[in-house]
Amino acid sequence: MSIPPTPYEPGGITTRAQSIAIGVLALGLLLLGLFTLRAFLGALVWAGIFAIALWPLYNRALARFRAGRHNIILPAVFTLGVAFLFILPLGLVGLQLAGQADTAEDWLQGVRTNGLAEPAIVAQLPFGRAQVDSWWHANLGSPASARKLVQQATRGHVAHVGRFIGEQVLRRLTAFVFTLLTLFFLFREGHSVTRQMRRAAIRAFGLGGERVGQQIIASVHGTVNGLVLVGLGEGILLGIVYLLAGVPQATLLGLLTAVAAMVPFGAPVIFVLAALLLVLQNSFAWAIVVLAIGVVVTFVADHFIRPVLIGGATQLPFIWVLLGILGGVEAWGLLGLFVGPAIMAALILLWREWAGEGPA
Numbered sequence: 001m002s003i004p005p006t007p008y009e010p011g012g013i014t015t016r017a018q019s020i021a022i023g024v025l026a027l028g029l030l031l032l033g034l035f036t037l038r039a040f041l042g043a044l045v046w047a048g049i050f051a052i053a054l055w056p057l058y059n060r061a062l063a064r065f066r067a068g069r070h071n072i073i074l075p076a077v078f079t080l081g082v083a084f085l086f087i088l089p090l091g092l093v094g095l096q097l098a099g100q101a102d103t104a105e106d107w108l109q110g111v112r113t114n115g116l117a118e119p120a121i122v123a124q125l126p127f128g129r130a131q132v133d134s135w136w137h138a139n140l141g142s143p144a145s146a147r148k149l150v151q152q153a154t155r156g157h158v159a160h161v162g163r164f165i166g167e168q169v170l171r172r173l174t175a176f177v178f179t180l181l182t183l184f185f186l187f188r189e190g191h192s193v194t195r196q197m198r199r200a201a202i203r204a205f206g207l208g209g210e211r212v213g214q215q216i217i218a219s220v221h222g223t224v225n226g227l228v229l230v231g232l233g234e235g236i237l238l239g240i241v242y243l244l245a246g247v248p249q250a251t252l253l254g255l256l257t258a259v260a261a262m263v264p265f266g267a268p269v270i271f272v273l274a275a276l277l278l279v280l281q282n283s284f285a286w287a288i289v290v291l292a293i294g295v296v297v298t299f300v301a302d303h304f305i306r307p308v309l310i311g312g313a314t315q316l317p318f319i320w321v322l323l324g325i326l327g328g329v330e331a332w333g334l335l336g337l338f339v340g341p342a343i344m345a346a347l348i349l350l351w352r353e354w355a356g357e358g359p360a
Contacts, residue, residue, distance in 0.1 A: 043179040044182055046179045048186065049220055051190060056221075058190070061078075072188065075185075083176075083180055089255050198210055198213070218345070219310075219341050220342055222310040222341075223342070227306070230301050231259070235256075235261055236258070238297060239258075241289070245290050248277055250274075257270040267297075275294075310341065
């Protein structure tokens with residue numbers, strides 16, 4: 001039903017003052033909406049990132065199966081696929097930790113009863129052996145000192161840590177559920193949302209607004225390929241090396257390596273830890289092999305593969321990609337892995353156009 005123009009607006013023409021008022025009203029409503037959704041903004045952004053990353057694959061599946069107008073099967077399949085990608089690794093980690101719970105309890109009981117055994121590597125130190133040996137026996141070697149250390153480390157903290165972990169798990173689980181729910185609707189209504197956002201960008205900012213949006217999308221695609229896929233590749237390769245070297249909990253460390261490798265220079269933390277575990281087992285040769293292969297794999301990934309995948313997709317020098325990733329993680333946490341490079345890509349595009357070099 002249409003509303004006829006008022007006597008104060010002949011022909012329904014909007015005055016300049018009314019345009020300003022509408023703009024202020026829209027801005028106020030936008031701020032109120034962001035404030036209302038502040039607890040779910042992270043979930044919404046994550047859903048957008050997943051949708052952008054998987055959209056080409058989803059479009060191919062949509063063309064292949066010719067889903068109907070009210071289709072819910074393909075969006076549900078892709079959404080459940082994303083859920084499975086997270087649930088499977090977390091389930092494996094949980095099984096690994098659960099399997100080690102009894103071992104950890106037995107180890108703590110042994111420490112309380114017999115003290116903490118001195119590592120064999122101490123006897124092979126080229127210097128300072130006597131001082132380390134004396135300190136170890138005084139503070140950790142005797143049952144009384146070890147029991148005191150365990151009590152100080154766990155007293156009053158177990159309940160607090162358990163409660164904190166429970167709260168964090170509940171918060172993350174809630175955010176994950178809302179991410180999946182949003183992702184489902186983005187898949188289902190993706191073409192409509194894309195069309196509306198393109199028209200809105202052109203109407204608000206002209207063709208430059210559409211180019212900025214395309215640059216952000218290209219940045220997300222490149223970042224997913226350069227960080228997630230390359231990180232998974234590093235985790236698989238180094239996980240195989242851990243297994244061959246006999247590193248304790250090689251599967252778990254391989255998963256941790258894959259996650260850490262998604263952040264540039266993050267993988268060395270895990271493979272150095274794996275090498276130290278081998279040193280504690282007196283496997284010095286394998287420790288050197290793990291360190292050498294880890295350095296080679298991360299060097300090739302960080303200096304050759306990632307710059308091509310990320311910089312090539314965004315036409316962005318890798319130094320800006322790296323700064324965007326590290327600065328994004330500092331400002332936004334894990335979400336900054338994708339938000340940071342996208343912001344840098346949009347800024348560099350605007351700078352090039354403003355400097356007269358044309359669109360990237």
